[in-house]
Amino acid sequence: MKIDNVPLDLLIPNMLSATVYVIQIFILTILLSIPLGFLVALARRSRFKLISVPTRIYQLVFRGTPLMLQLIFFMYGPYYIFGFSFDRFTACIIAFTINYAAYFGEIFRGGIASIPKGQYEAAKVLGYTKLQTFMRIVLPQVIKNVIPATGNELMTLVKDTSLAQVISIPELFRVATNAGSKYFSTVPIVIAAVFYLVMNTVVEFAFKWIEKKFDYYRN
Amino acid sequence: MLLKAENLQKQFGNTIVLKDISLEVNEGEVVAIIGPSGSGKSTLLRCLTQLEKVDKGRINVCGKQMVETIQNKAVYADYKTLHDIILDVGLVFQNFNLFPHYSVLKNIVDAQMNVLGIAKDKAKSKAMELLTKMNLKDRAGAYPCELSGGQQQRIAIARALALNPRILFFDEPTSALDPELTGEILKVIRSLAEEKMTMVIVTHEMSFAKDVADRVIFMDAGVIVEEGTPDAVFSNTINQRTKDFLQRFSQE
């Protein structure tokens, strides 16, 4: 079947396998950057300047420069500096993880800061240890607070996977633009748009569902 | 004597908030602390419950030394002692500070289980007993956000009582409530007084302080200005500052 001279029966399977890259980047980035983001948030709250200041600088650098540039840096930088390089996919995951952990760090830091002082004080007077207070009282409320912002971030992540093309990862956007120029058609681009939209609709619904799960109380 | 505090001093930056406060509370006694806004009442309570650290002075709670002053500096006890002392006291806040993500029952059960290590069944039955006492048995499954301020404060009192504190502190327990809801809280505190619960209550409810307290302390600008039986403080006021304060209050 062809639309606008584009052989869909050839293109669609290619785009589907390119989508596997999108999903891989998406899932690996979530699994690595969310825990790392929590550490970043805790490091930012540290009393020790030796920990909080460098963390802040790291966040500024990675939120203040293009992710595309960071991808190129992790792909080609290590060779110039250390004489070795990561394979493409590893470099890609490292760049995404470090970039997103900087953003998640900021979201989680805000989430932790939004817990009223009275919660800590009530817990302390009841005899909870610092660790118990964090795990039992603070963290569950932080998770609820950061769900909307996290969902937002993950929708951006789905779209940001298209940046991996700059280090020649054969992900969806790259496959679509290549096919577009090969067949002189915008059809592959439109199909890619539909693919991204479907994935983000799933993310959106998943997060609405999670938000609802946490709706049983208000702060 | 359950609580003995001597010569407490506390300052925030350059403002001296507690100047030289000494205070004793005996077992079964109800002490009311009154005084104008900013006089240091909350700060005193927070120092006694380890939410703030004093700069100087000595505090002994239930025979355990919490802090003493050595060479002009406050020296606190070790972590273990401080933790033991915290278990001897309870604090009820002005704005309740319930845990919003826990149900009413869990608010009362959680610390029993995780702080005192009490078994679940026992903790639950204790919680239900307290909820019955607070007239809130049917709200055990509710979340704090579903309750009125008065109900939330009663849960907060139950949560504190669940750990069997020997002294219970209240910091303006009715100030965040609508006037028609203060009565239910005062009633609970009254019944605790009848059971000889040792309590230290910061309050602006003068008539309540008058009839529930064994002793009234009037604080102003970080010092205890006048102290005595309710009768002595309210009816035979000696100090001019106390007189002015009580007069201003009765005009409001």
Ligand SMILES: Nc1ncnc2c1ncn2[C@@H]1O[C@H](COP(=O)(O)OP(=O)(O)OP(=O)(O)O)[C@@H](O)[C@H]1O
């Ligand atoms: N954390 C803090 N940092 C700086 N100043 C503080 C702090 N807490 C209290 N103060 C100051 O200490 C003084 C006493 O405050 P405190 O809250 O103890 O008064 P209070 O008698 O409880 O007043 P109120 O009746 O309004 O509750 C006030 O001047 C207040 O501004």
Ligand SMILES: [Mg+2]
């Ligand atoms: Mg106060």
